[in-house]
Amino acid sequence: MIWLTWRQFRIQALVAAVALFAVAAYLLYLGVQIRHDYAADVVNCVPSDCATTRRLFSDRYEAPVALLGALLIAVPGFIGVFWGAPLVARELEAHTDRLVWNQSVTRRRWLAVKLAVLGAAAVAVTGVYSLLLTWNASRYDQWAGGRFGAMNFASRDVTPLGYALFAFTLGVVVGLLVRRTVASMAIVAGAFVVLQIVVPNVVRVHLMPPITTDVAFTADVMEHANGFGFNDTSARIIGYTMPGAWSMDPVSQIYNADGTPYNAKQARPCVTGDRAQDQDCMAKQHLHFQYTYQPGRRYWPFQWIELSAYTALSALLAAFGLWRVRRRVTLR
Template sequence: MIWLSWRQFRVQALVAAVALILLAAGLVVLGRQIRDGGYSGAELREHFQGRVYLLDAVLLLMPALIGLFWGAPLVARELEAGTHRLVWNQSVTRRRWLTVKLLLTGLAAAVAGALTSALLTWAASPLDRFTGDRFSTIFFGTRNLAPVAYGIFALVLGIVVGLLIRRTVPAMALTLLALVVTQALTPNLIRPHLMTPEHMSAPVTAEVVRNLTFLGQQPEISGLKLPGAWVISTSRLRTADGATVPADAYGRCVAGSFDKAADCLGALNLHVDIDYQPTSRYWTFQWLESALYLGLALLLTALGLWRIRTSAD
């Protein structure tokens, strides 16, 4: 059964192996260039940030590719063509048939995710230490443990969707939709609350305002950065006594140029209340989110093993 599963999977595995070898070679070259050039932090950002972002985008796409091209067709194609009946009639139980496929491809997905994540984490580590932005969506999802869990979840999701739908193309489409939704919701709605955030108040000086990404018509700000922390949410601008800054006073400040608005708001002695996650919790978040995705993969596996036992030929 293992040999048969390998023969059915070998084309996808060989294509992936070639792609991984090329990607690994590129990551090794990039890592050596970053380390051997004697660059300062600012120079690292200037010369290598674009290339690292491109590689981050590739790794963010890997789980979707695994789910689409390894997971969804693996069972759906056999059910659609009827070739599963030959195996089921050779004293191989349905659950064993599915379990072998899950284990073989799951191991391949774990190895692919671990290899690429380890190499990118190593290659980009000098730049990551300079930027210090470990919790951002693109960095958190492409470093260390998380990519391995993402790949396994995507694979199992694709296999189970294919088992339920029994048609390859619709299974691929639904798998892609589910992965897009999952990867959009997790960093924005789930990850910030895996642990209870810390709270603090931070002064809004003119320098702070100049470093913001958003200054709208209402007394609220966006893009506030806190050294050594991941800012989850900020309150509206508050005066020294804790009240929301009057709209007319805020409006007068932002009516002029951005520099004048920064000086004007800085003179009002304002502050904001912040919910944040300390960077010291990074590894805890990596383990928690990986456990979440692996737990979902186990639940999907249980669903698939139950469904295949009760499904008609």
């Protein structure tokens, strides 16, 4: 059965290997470039030019790293659609199940071998890509932060392995139930997209309670924020992310040292148009703001929790598929 499974799967495996080789070559090239520029622009920058060179470093690699991350997120979806969904549905649609499932190999064993071999291949392909991307983007992530971001979290380290296993198993079970290849592929694609939207925005945020703390308003803090705004009654820091953390506050109110709201009248003397000078002026006013976040040390617990959840769901789906395949599912 393992040999037969490989024979039937060899074309998909070849396509996956070629695509992975091409992506891996680019990831290695880009990773070397990122490391070189990180050392030059972030670690060893000229003090007077650090703010500018670091910002340029972030802008230079934001697009390619994001594109590679989006591609990795899509890989498990492609596996579920093109590997999982047709696996059983194609047999039922072409009526070849009448021959395949009337041999000495039982239906359950046939499906179990398919799930094991192709599931392992799905995890291996995704794992190699994830490993290379995690290495490639590690210096960029170290400076830019955002490891908990929806795209970054889903395309780094071990979580993508759970996505791949789940998407493949879901595809097989949907194909077993729907019994039509194209319809099964469409359902799996839709379900995977919905999960990638719902889990980061609704589920993941509740895995552990966030922490709230006071952060001093300094020039270094502003390097990790998108900016600040103020009016007659208040001032706000916008888009601050503590390095390595997951920010829960896109906008935070700025306060004086005595706890009163900082406002436009107090900020106006510091607004000269020179970014560095303005930040230094405001830092001397001993300002602070409250910040709610998930600390960086929780990154790996979040990764393992999500991997475990998707692995458990995959096991349940596989068990259901093995139970279901024993019943009569031949098209009439």
